[in-house]
Amino acid sequence: MKKLYTIVALLILFSVQSFAQPDASRKREEIKKKKYAFIMKELQLTEKEKQEFMPLYKEYDGKREEMHEQRRKMMKHFRRNSLNMSDDELNKLIDDFVEADIKLAELSKIYTNKFKEVIPPMKIILLHHAENEFKKNLLKHVHKNRHGPQH
Secondary structure (H helix, E strand, O other): OHHHHHHHHHHHHHHHHHHHOOOHHHHHHHHHHHHHHHHHHHHOOOHHHHHHHHHHHHHHHHHHHHHHHHHHHHHHHHHHHHHHOOHHHHHHHHHHHHHHHHHHHHHHHHHHHHHHOOOOHHHHHHHHHHHHHHHHHHHHHHHHHHHOOOO
16 A cells, blocks of 8 residues: 555656646656666566566556556546535545555556566566665655755
């Protein structure tokens, strides 16, 4: 669950930045390329593993990104309408968030099984660690750029 909130926070952060930067799409693509390079390095993928794993991972990452976009839209709707929403509407929104979490978990399970077919289990564990490290480093970078270096 903590991982999910981190991902949501990153995606919200990206969406906020996209309003401030006209070249946000290019920046997102740069970040994605850096993420993929970081993952390949951390997993120490062989050429064969890269050829089999990376297309699957990119497919998974794209679907996961679409799901996070839906969550962002739900949050945007909530922020704009929260004061005028009925309890029924709020309960539906809560149910929608829970359903989105379930779908994200199902997607993770499906792709984890696909990953098991092309890379060893240790590298799947390392994948989760690499994703978390990349996010942590990205957040530090964003924070540093916004607030300057900390003493």
